[in-house]
Amino acid sequence: MASSHSHTHSNHGHDDGGHSHSHSPPPEQTYGSQSLYEYIQHDQIWTLNECEPNQGRDIIKPWNERFDTTKYLESDADEQLIMHIPFTGSMKIYSILIRSGSDDHAPKTIKLFKNRSDVDFSIATDLKAxxxxxxxxxxxxxxxxxxxxxIFSNVKSLNLFVLDNYGEDTTTITYIGFKGEYKKLSKDPIITIYEAAANPADHKNLVPEEHFVSEFND
Structure with missing residues (x-):
């Protein structure tokens, strides 16, 4: 059964705040091996205004299931959707891939926000993407x-806000994917403790002077 809820937001007009849309500049070449599917925390994905629970998770599919239409995301109360997608580390995201139907249920304007977990419909409508x-x-x-x-060189999570579609009451998406690069993080610091002019005999009565040196590996 579809969930029963509603959300309120301001009008659907939008201002891109000086951003150029992603289809305007010439696309940079990407490769299938750059899929970020395995670096997504799938069980931590959440979606606002989805018609059925976990539909948002279901459309983040492996590449070999990208044309499967048995799993899809449909909005509930109106055409808007918000998806929160966390990653297992820091990502360099090169592109987003979207598949929808060819009818007016297709999403139109999608605002992207990185590294936020507080985005709801009110915030997403007014916040500069x-x-x-x-x-x-x-x-x-x-x-x-x-x-x-x-801009998308240090991404730990991504929010997608579907602002509108091409005229239908609800929005439908069948696939979302990402290409990029896993940004390897530095290893945890190695803490080395050493003593100045250490003498085992001093340990009976004195606390030696300790120095802490952090060694970071790139």
Whole structure:
């Protein structure tokens, strides 16, 4: 059964705040091996205004299931959706891939916010996006949109806000994927303790002077 809830927000007009849309600049080349699927915390994905529980998780599919339409995300109360997608580490995200139907249920304007867990419909409507994607209408193919690599170079989580669609009451998406690079983090600091002019005999009565040196490995 569809969940019963509603949400309120301001009007659907939007201002891109000077951002160029992702389909405007020439796309940078990406490769299938750059899929970030394995670096997503799938059990921690949450979606606001989804028609059925966990539909948002279901559309983050492996590449070999990208054309499977038995799993899809549909909005509930209206056409808007918010998805929160956490990663297992720090990512460099090069592009987002989207597949929807070719009808007016397809998403139109998608605002992207990185490294936030507090985004709801009120915040998402007014907050300046890190990137805005205008999804191509009238296609059921997977469309890849390049993102600004300088901005999406240290991403631990991503929020997608579907602001509107092409005219229907609800929005439907069948696949979302990401390409990029796992950004290897430095190892935990190694703490070394040493004594100045240590003398085992001193340990009976004195606390030796200790120095802490942090060694970071790149």
């Amino acid at each position: 890190d990137e805005i994607v205008e999804h191509a209408p009238g296609t059921s193919e997977i469309v890849e949109y390049s993102l600004k690599r300088a």
